[in-house]
Amino acid sequence: MMLRPIAYILGATALLASAAPACAQTGANADRAAVAQRLLDTLRETNGVPGMAAAVWQDGRIVWDGASGQRDRTSGAPVTRDTLFRLASVSKLLTVAAVMQLAEQGRIDPDAPVQRQLPWLDTRWPAITPRQIAAHVSGLPHYQAIDADRGSRHYATGRDAVAIFAGRDLLSPPGTAYSYSSWGYSLLGALVEDKAGRPFTDYVAKKVAPGLAIRADATDSGDPNASRAYGFDQRRVVDLPRHDFSYTWGGGGLSGTASAVASFGGRMIDGRVVRSDTFDAMLVPVKLADGKAAGAEDYEVGFGWRIGSDADGAPIVHHNGVALGARSTLGLWRGERTAVSLLSNASWVSRMEPTAQMIAAPFRAAPAGLVAAECPLAAQRYRGTFGDVAVEGAVRFRIEAGLCVGTADQHPAMLAYFGTAMQRSDAPLTIVGLDPKGGLSRAGIVNPFGIADLRAQADGSFAAPITTTRRLVLRFDQPGR
Template sequence: MGSHMGSHMGSHMGSHMGSHRGLLKEKRMRESLCRKFASLACALALGSSAVAETGRDSNAGRISDAILEALVEANGVPGMSATLVRNGDIVWLGSAGLRDIERALPVDADTTFRFASVSKLITATAAARLAQDGGLDLDAPVRSAVRYLPEAWPAISARQLAAHTSGIPHYQEADSERGRVRFNTTADAVGVFSGRTLLSEPGAAYNYSSYGFTLLSAVVEESAGEPFLDYAARVLLHDLDIGPDLGGDSRATIAYDFTGSGGVKPVPPHDYSYSWGGAGFRGSSRDLALFGARVLSSAIVSQATREMMWTPAMLNDGSIVMEDRDAAVGFGWRIGRDLDGARIVHHAGVTDGARSALVLYPESGDSVAVLSNARWTASIEQTAMMLAAPFRVGANSGARCPLTASRFEGRFGAETIRGAARFRLERGACRGRISAANALGAWLNSFPQRDAAELQIIAVLSDGSLTRAALVTPVGVYDLRATDDGAHAARVGANRALSIAFR
């Protein structure tokens, strides 16, 4: 690998990094001037969106803020940020916690986080856009564009790379030092894994692979005739402050990891040049949600291209590619339904110092981004949906806030659970806390993040009801719903049934 790297030193990746930093510097100067003069013309020139609020949105925003703040309290993640964009307008942007513990710097709207594997959505969309413009055949062997691939590999298509059916392996034990090396070209990065044996024949099986997206970024680069990062910035990310995690960003959060006792510590520096396209982008939750909104609005890809990306991929035997029981795999994007049956497309990410998700609702035009600055075990996509729920759930009647309740009892899986409970109304929204000293709490507290003595329950509407609520736990936020028998139920984790009644 050393000789392979040496043969490519000094080529276009190095010049690209300089040009990318220059573009960001110019954009930040324009942003600074706009903040100084508070000009509408500046805002329009930057392509930014003001937070559009109605009376309902104001109430919903307070509830989403409360859910996000409760989550940071519950899980011990130092800082998080989330944004909801609807039809191109930012309707809610929330931040909680710290981006730098030592200096006590809070997370704000401009704080940038690692995207981790949500980066794959940028790469997949770049490949799809290039195909839309006639520059890439998604079903042709990628060796026709990337001529330095090993002859021993069978033909692999861009479509198979995007659906994780190429057979290229994910990170392996030999890659434990991968974040300590700067690869100066995409070809150098592909050289890390191009000598490895495929896990299966292309198209035969689903095998998740970030390296597959390193190769997909190389396909885009060679087919477009310009560095991958430049192509993504020019075609998809213009006026969005999203780019490779190169370091030196004064607004970047410190990346943290849990120590095992609920505390956190900074993680060592990590260089993502081995897979910019698979895990290496960073930005704010605002700009990530705005990227999602661009995809929804046909601003960067056509409706036909969008639907191609959101159509389940097929294996050679004709079966649909599935990531798990709830999510099919499309062209880079995951495809599924939320708990109300609404169609969603999404992706989550995890890496050192980050947990992330982007969830899009094609029918309503909602784009929800959630970013955090620590690696934690999380139902992160469910959390994104629940942060958006105050803006999405319609008025309801039914279960009232159980203000006189002092305890609860019920079941978590096969276990009986019970404990203390208390509720109050805050600006019309029902809020409560329940004890976690039971089997539910034991399971929730078995993960590396902070243990919780209590769990918060926050109604998603400010109408005095508890028909729909956010159950805030150390591993994420779950949808707690009133049932016909007077109890409340949720699906916690992958598929654990929770049912509780307040007394």
């Protein structure tokens, strides 16, 4: 069913000042953009990541393009709409699009052994197909201890990169187990390069994402728009050394802007990268030999894309990425013609997929069944549970530009839990309401791991899944009530 973007018409245009819109924002869309920008800014301030960007594509265009923080801490240069971030494993989505473009042209057979399609590939492996590789069921290994120095040299071709692992044993017989492998995508990139007759990164830029700011990793290239790459050392931001991704352009070596990545997702929805029926086929879960779908606990895997549903059961396809100096995600609600991207210039412990979904929430239809709740302006304390631990602490609420906004001090159990991450973990939790009338029926609760979906419950409490295994339930004590 097609859902129209009628949610959360918020009177918060003053918050738009820090946004970097792709086009002029007016009226209700400016209000939605302001809320998304507030969430993005609060997320970056909470986790300590130097720079982040996000974008939402809807019905054929970028409706919001947000930027926050710095792309270069030394110069103080800010993140803008033109900032290029490492895409990490979101690169895989462009790789499978390239494979299927060439398949539409009859130059690649996704179900024929890759050894037959690459006669130079001399290995002991049994026959494996591009489809098995794309779904991570080929048996190919991921990076191993022997690969610790990867990124220290440049590989001129995909064939040269494949030689790194071509002599290694498979982890399991092809088609029998799901085992994530970026080396497999190095092989797919080499296949694209061979059949297209041009370098992989050139083919992606010219044929898969023409006109979009997506290219080979630009970090340390001298490109003035490229973000620096950062990491964390005992929660301090540190510069990361140079890293050459030519060993796996197809597995995690591309860079792009947030709007370019969201626009690529939109083009996939519109059938402008591969035909719509081809994309349909890419979203059919790949079956293992035992009949089970390949994938993890909360998603199945098709031809590269992860297939699942959001918290309200809406179908979503997506992929996340993590690499040195990067954390990324792209998600598509295909039936709603909506795409969201979220990129950052540091690797950090995070829940990128649900975080991006919350940033996109102002542009989507409000879910059914929300419980009405007032902003608890008189509250001074909260109490509740964090997982199975009782928690309590100080909280304060206010109305900012029409929104219910709250700040809650972390309980020691929260500090201990979030403190396992490498990034900043001691910031207060910030609650940003999405109710157009300043209520608190639904909010994004920004925490060191991302943005969780906080919703009012029928019993007067508020609940959010902080992680897949840790649920937060809060009650706000208001004197005199």
